[in-house]
Amino acid sequence: MADPFLALERALTRQTGTSSDFDLNPDVVMPEGRKLRPAGVLVPIQMLGDVPHVILTKRSSHLKHHPGQIAFPGGKQDKDDADVIAAALREAREEIGLPTELVDVIGTLPTHETVTSFSMTPVLGRVRDVFDVNPEPGEVEEVFSVPLSHVTNPAFFSIQSRRWQGRRRYYYTVPFGPYYIWGATARILRGLAERVHTQ
Template sequence: MPKAPDPLTHIKAALSRDSAASSDFDLNPDVVLPKGRKLRPAGVLVPIEIKQSIPHVILTKRASHLKHHPGQISFPGGKQDDDDADVIAAALREAREEIGLPSDNVDVLGTLPTHETVTSFLVTPVLGHIRDVFDVIPEPGEVEEVFSVPLSHVTDPAFFSIQSRRWQGQRRHYFTVPFGPYYIWGATARILRGLAERVSGS
């Protein structure tokens, strides 16, 4: 019996391509970032699950009462703690805490270039394949909802747009990749845009 094709072949190929680091300021060339600024290392997991042979990426909606990024769509992740071996370990730990994903249920496929955020984090996106179905357990008080989006939607540049709003007295432009009722924007959309560029070869 022939072996079924690997639904993640294009993602693995994309990870082998080169691309530059990104930041929340990519679409705002007038912003001058101070030299010597201190950035805190962080890791986010881009968790990929296969549903009926179709890859999906799991995302979270942050609780609306949080001080930072309330109600925004994000990957599971956060800053690297002293006890974390590296940013990959931080991403896996945060996914375990935020959505109940066991770390030993994740095959790490690789990492994308770092992304600098407006909150002074240097984020490393970690792509991971979830091998088996798991019980999603949103972290009380921090995660309002856990949902998934077809990977094909967030890796197609055609679904992205550039929008803007005023932030700290200036007009700030950013990528968006909406899906149904979910408004995916900011750092999450920029990281996905970078992955989309790799997948499309652009």
């Protein structure tokens, strides 16, 4: 059986450009001189039996930004964080109780610009062992996992749309069971899927 983490390491060596929440909406004109804040999100990959899974969260429905959406654990880089990787690991510890010492960082994907003016760096990490999941009260409603093979298969992605701020906005989705994975999370996973399937 092929090592899925070796395949991910190879995928990270392939060159692709940055992404943004506006990739499928070329008519959106971004303001010049905008200042993006650095952020890091962890893409935690854990073996469940013989199958690698990606750990995701469902954000609380009471949050001001992106309520109820599916997201990676992560957030903005604080002044005490050495870099965006440290920010992603810290946020994963705070949001889902993932001990930093259990994560082997595999590498990073290109940055993703969000509608909330963050330059977000996805950090791929191998979770070496099981841990006691502890969702952060008030911020994380649920922690769940999806097979890596599902979110790295381009065939499972589709483009959907909805009206947002008076115009139709298009975005990627990669649904799994009851979970509607879309927006920045789906776009980042789509970029990873493209790398995994590039020969």
